[in-house]
Amino acid sequence: MAAKRPHDADSADAPAKKRKGFQVGPANLPDGTYRRKAQKIKNDLIQKAKVRKAYAKIRAQELAAGPTKSIYDTQTEEQDEGRLQDQPEPASLELHPDRQAMLDAPEPEPVPEPAERRRRHHPEGGKARERRPRQPRQSAFAKEMQLVEKRKQEAEVRQxxxxxxxxxxxxxxxxxxxxxxxxxxxxxxxxxxxxRVQHMMAK
Known part of the structure; x- marks a missing residue:
C-alpha cells in the first residue's frame, strides 16, 4: 500500500528545525593559522551583519517618525536667534575705579640696592669687575702640531x-x-x- 501524505497539522507539531549557520572555509581545517583566519573572517561578517541590522532598525524608526529638519537649518536658526538676543552693549569709555586709582597714585621711587648685596655681586667695592680675556681654545691636535713644528725646525737647522x-x-x-x-x-x-770658531760659539 502507498504511504499516506502527512497532514499539515502534524508538521506544525514537529519541532522547528534549527537553522544551521553559514560556514567559511572547509569544515575539516586543523587548528592553526588557516583555521583562525577563517574564524576571524566569519566573526567579522557576523559583526557587520549586526551593524547593518541595527542601522536598518534605526532608519525605519526615523522614517516612521516623519521628516526632520537638517542640522544645517537648525544651526542657522539658532544663530539668528542668538544674534538678536546677544547684542552686546556699547562699551563705556570710563575706566575701572581700581585702574583709575592706580593711574592717579604717584609713582614709587626705586629702592636703592643694599650695600651687602652690591658687594656680593661686585666684589671690588661695588665696581663691576672686568672680564678676563678669553684664552684661545686648545686644538685637538695641538701636540701633534708642536711636534711637526719642532721637526721642521730641526730639519732646517740640520740643512x-x-x-x-x-x-x-x-x-x-x-x-x-x-x-x-x-x-x-x-x-x-x-x-x-x-x-768656524764664530759658528761654534753661536751654537
Missing amino acids: KEREFRQNDREAMARARRPDQNGKRRLGRESKVLLS
Whole structure:
C-alpha cells in the first residue's frame, strides 16, 4: 500500500528545525593559522551583519517618525536667534575705579640696592669687575702640531749646518791652495778658521 501524505497539522507539531549557520572555509581545517583566519573572517561578517541590522532598525524608526529638519537649518536658526538676543552693549569709555586709582597714585621711587648685596655681586667695592680675556681654545691636535713644528725646525737647522760645512770645506780648499811660489796663504786660512770658531760659539 502507498504511504499516506502527512497532514499539515502534524508538521506544525514537529519541532522547528534549527537553522544551521553559514560556514567559511572547509569544515575539516586543523587548528592553526588557516583555521583562525577563517574564524576571524566569519566573526567579522557576523559583526557587520549586526551593524547593518541595527542601522536598518534605526532608519525605519526615523522614517516612521516623519521628516526632520537638517542640522544645517537648525544651526542657522539658532544663530539668528542668538544674534538678536546677544547684542552686546556699547562699551563705556570710563575706566575701572581700581585702574583709575592706580593711574592717579604717584609713582614709587626705586629702592636703592643694599650695600651687602652690591658687594656680593661686585666684589671690588661695588665696581663691576672686568672680564678676563678669553684664552684661545686648545686644538685637538695641538701636540701633534708642536711636534711637526719642532721637526721642521730641526730639519732646517740640520740643512743650515750641512750648507755651512759644505761652504766651509770649499772655502778652506780655496784658502789652502798655494800661491804662485808654492807657499800657503795663511791670511785666507785664518778667515775661514775665524768663521768656524764664530759658528761654534753661536751654537
